[in-house]
Amino acid sequence: KGLLENKVCIITGGAGPRGIGKAAARLFHEHGAIVVIADLDLDKSREAAADVSSERTMGVVCDVTDKASCEAAAKAVADQYGHIDVLINNAGITQPLKTMEITPENYEQVTDVSLRGMLYMSQAVLPYMVEQKGGAIVNTSSVSAQRGGGIFGGPHYSAAKAGMLGLSKAMAREFGAHNIRVNSVTPGLIQTDITGGKLTDEMKTQILTGIPLNRLGDADDVARGFLFLASELSSYTTGAALDINGGMHM
Template structure:
């Protein structure tokens, strides 16, 4: 079980103030890691995440910034390492979701989705990868979605699906590029989870359908993504890179 232990590790988690990013940050702390929590300034959930990390006896650093600005990520990374040592684990969970019929989607809506979910994730990987490659070690974990592998009837989110498909492909490409240099890159693809993103008014009527379409006949809980994240971030997954791990209650098996 020692290979699952993250004691002595420092993790950097984007989107740590809510949803799955928050659940992953807390799970990493429960496994022994100190956690640098990165999110937009003013996100109230950051205090909740920090308190939960401290409650399990680990150190929490609260960092403000914007993943669409590489300099912002770089500055936060520097603050984290000055405050707590070298970062061993990075989890890129910052993202947005919204819906619009593809034929009527405004250009601004499409480009913002790309800028945060794909470009922002790449900038994060780039900053993290440079540091880790220089040290010859590290684990990067990206947040994708089952919507990157399949389209869900009734969800008008072609722009969101496109970003998540790109995240899966980007993860595999970075894994191949960096695998011989000590840095592992993997991603998680959650199914339908009980997070704020799936409590949006525009998807509320689809929740029952999501449950009916999932073989386990329920929504997933955020902590059910947290512990798979611990596995892929730990030495127990030392031979895993380029993995897209589906956490979906069997959705993609049908």
């Protein structure tokens, strides 16, 4: 306990009730963090924050695809708490399309949230982290980036998530001298709203044959990976990608 004592941690896309971001918000709160949930809808962000705790949490509105919205969210957090220590780039959407089905709009929607959103939100918090000479950014990529597809994500999702790995390493290189660490996680199949309800028993049995740990992941599995990379437990780790996939890709 106490791995993130008084650290101000922004989690994008944290308002989904069963999502990875929400699980991270709970775990970070248990570890003493001040947790900010930044999602598309202000009321939902506030509700999710209040659901974690009535104290030391904040909900802000943020569309990560909009640079001004990211800057406004970061400023609101800095005005409130005076520092920003951790950014978890967790917002993401997926579309189960095949290559020839992807329209220009589909491409933009999916790459905008994961990849452009990661850049804009990082740009919004980095000035504060540089000023305070330290910080940690964790980016939510996917096993889809490594395998060229998961179960639900289309090729544009794989591309966006692979792009995140490159951007993450480039930022790690650039900001290491500022004592800012930048890492990624590559979750496998995690049971959340993105995947929930879409899996038949037959699909599940088939999927499990490819997962050595013989179970799907849950949001807490990923939250613990975030905690490692956000905290001093990973003090000498930057530019890395942590696989959280039960062994489905190795």
